[in-house]
Amino acid sequence: MSSTVITTTDAPAAIGPYSQAVRAGDTVYFSGQIPLDPATGALVEGDITVQTRRVFDNLVAVAQAAGGSLSQVVRVGIYVTDLANFAAVNAVMAEYFQPPYPARSTIEVSALPKAAQVEVDAVMALG
Secondary structure (H helix, E strand, O other), X not given: OOEEEEOOOOOXXXXXXXXXXXXXXXXXXXXXXXXXXXXXXXXXXXXXXXXXXXXXXXXXXXXXXXXXXXXHEEEXXXXXXXXXXXXXXXHHHHHHOOOOOOXXXXXXXXXXXXXXXXXXXEEEEOO
């Protein structure tokens, strides 16, 4: 099965040797998005709510570039530097997803690139 790299200027460029997303068949695998402003490449300033909204906005842009939407996301992985932010991240996620919600894991990590407070990756099923 061949794969197709998904790229959009409406989401931050990769900051390493990876793609924003890769489509294999009808499945799209998103790389983790941190709260970078796609226009500047800089980390957005603000609390966990501001950062989480930027992450989901970036995921929306990648989903659209792949020909889909967040309604087709079947799995989300969330990484936070402080699990005390769990409720705030949940509240923002609820702004972007409706039932049935995707499967999800939330994991506390010691650090994220560029000192971000949150990173999210996803899997989307098209077709």
